[in-house]
Amino acid sequence: MAPAPPDRPWTVAVLGPGGVGGLLAGLLARAGHRVVCVAGERTVQALREGPLRVGSRQFGDFAVPVEADTALREPADLCLVTVKHTALADALARVPDTMLATGTVVPLLNGVEHPAALRAHFASRCVVPGVIRVESARTAPGVITHNSPFTEIDLAGPPERLAPLADVLRAAGTRVQVRADETAMLWAKLAFLAPLALLTTRHRRTAGEVRDRHRAELVALxxxxxxxxxxxxxxxxxxxxxxxxxxxxxxxxSSMQRDAEAGRPLELDAIGGALLRAAARHRIATPVARRLVEDLGPH
Ligand SMILES: NC(=O)c1ccc[n+]([C@@H]2O[C@H](COP(=O)([O-])OP(=O)(O)OC[C@H]3O[C@@H](n4cnc5c(N)ncnc54)[C@H](OP(=O)(O)O)[C@@H]3O)[C@@H](O)[C@H]2O)c1
Known part of the structure; x- marks a missing residue:
């Protein structure tokens, strides 16, 4: 049975309405919430001139108006942080901590180190890290193509406290699970993502080609x-x-591979760099990961 909608619409800020954020902004606006997309000038202008457009394998095609601004200027109940890690520091300057004094901040970035940066920026109690399993891309400002037939979010924290948030996200159409252990949740995703991202990007091959032609390296990584x-x-x-x-x-x-092909900055430090830093802290040898990160890093 679908969860009951909350007793009033929420004000939801989406910092970075791209592949992930744009999809969730569209779903939440479609469910009746007030959505404010916080983005750069170009995307703000596009979202003020027309609706947010989503083409989705799971939810069909829809267009829904959302608000947009270059900074969050009013308190929000929820702020989804959905920029790439490479843009996080700049993007956070658009959301003053006072606007989330009583709200919740949910980062959905890949990686394991960003929750600390968010807790330094916002009150630590209001940051609820999440991971998302989805394949979605921003094809133009305010235009989202959602290619996966699923949209699954894990949130980490006490189930009773997160129940209203989980209900809002479920009522908008996503599948939500609440996990007890934040570190385990973030690392479980990274342990899968890092090999996929590093190998597909380094060899410029699909996941299928990597597992056929680079099997030994894949297994070692x-x-x-x-x-x-x-x-x-x-x-x-x-x-x-x-x-x-x-x-x-x-x-x-992988999305890192798509970023490399498009000449965009890579989330290499948040994925490969974080893996190497944790390996060093725990004195674990990671020669394959180190070589791949060096190969992909700035030369
Ligand atoms: N896409 C996926 O399928 C997927 C799946 C799982 C996890 N993730 C993770 O989710 C995170 C977001 O990825 P994504 O693919 O959604 O990224 P994306 O499509 O590139 O979207 C990022 C958004 O952030 C905006 N942005 C960039 N710099 C900004 C700034 N300084 N201030 C405000 N907004 C800014 C971009 O604005 P413009 O629109 O103006 O460019 C864009 O809308 C990443 O950590 C990624 O690894 C992605």
């Missing part, structure tokens, strides 16, 4: 990442990670 994740508190089984990797459609390309 998955084992390294799983060892680091386990040391950080996530019970990660490399065999399960490999099985998940093998279950992906062969033509899967």
């Amino acid at each position: 998955v084992e390294e990442a799983a060892a680091v994740a386990r040391a950080c508190g996530a019970a990660t089984d490399p065999a399960q990670v490999l099985a998940l990797y093998d279950s992906f459609p062969p033509d899967t390309r």
Whole structure:
């Protein structure tokens, strides 16, 4: 049964209405919430001139008006942080901490280190880290193409406290699970994502080509990442990670690979760099990850 809608519409700020943020902004606005997209001038202008447009394999095509501004100027009940890690510091300057004095901040970035930056910017109690499983891209300012037939969000924190938030996200159409352990949640995602991102980007090949032509390197990297994740508190089984990797459609390309192909900045430090830093803290050898990060890094 669908969860009951909250007793009043929420004011939801979406910092970075791109692939992830734009999809969620559209779903929440469609569900009746007041959505304020916080973005740069070009995207703000596009969203003020026309509706947010979503083309979705899961939800169909729809267009919905949202508000847009270059900064959050009113208190919000919820702020979704959905910029890339490379833009996080600049983007946070658009959301004064006072605007979330009583609201909740949910970052959905990949990586494991951003919650600390967010807790330094906002009151630490209001930051509820999440991870999202989805494939969605911003094809033009305010235009979103959602390619996966699923939109799944994990949130970390006490279930009773997160129940209203989970209900709002579920009523908008996403699948939500509440996890007890934030570190385990973030590392479980990174242990899978880091091998996929680093290998597809380094070899400029699809996931299918990587698992066929670079199997030994893939297995070694998955084992390294799983060892680091386990040391950080996530019970990660490399065999399960490999099985998940093998279950992906062969033509899967990672978002880091798409960023590289488009000449955009890579989330290399948030994904590969974070893996190496945690490995160093726990004295775990990660020669494959180190070489790939060096190969992909600035030369
Ligand atoms: N896309 C996916 O399918 C997916 C899946 C799982 C996880 N993730 C993770 O989710 C995070 C967001 O990824 P994404 O693919 O949604 O990124 P994206 O499509 O590039 O969207 C990022 C958004 O941030 C905006 N932005 C950039 N700099 C900004 C600034 N200084 N101030 C305000 N807004 C700014 C961009 O504005 P413009 O529109 O003006 O460019 C864009 O709307 C990443 O950590 C990614 O790894 C993505």
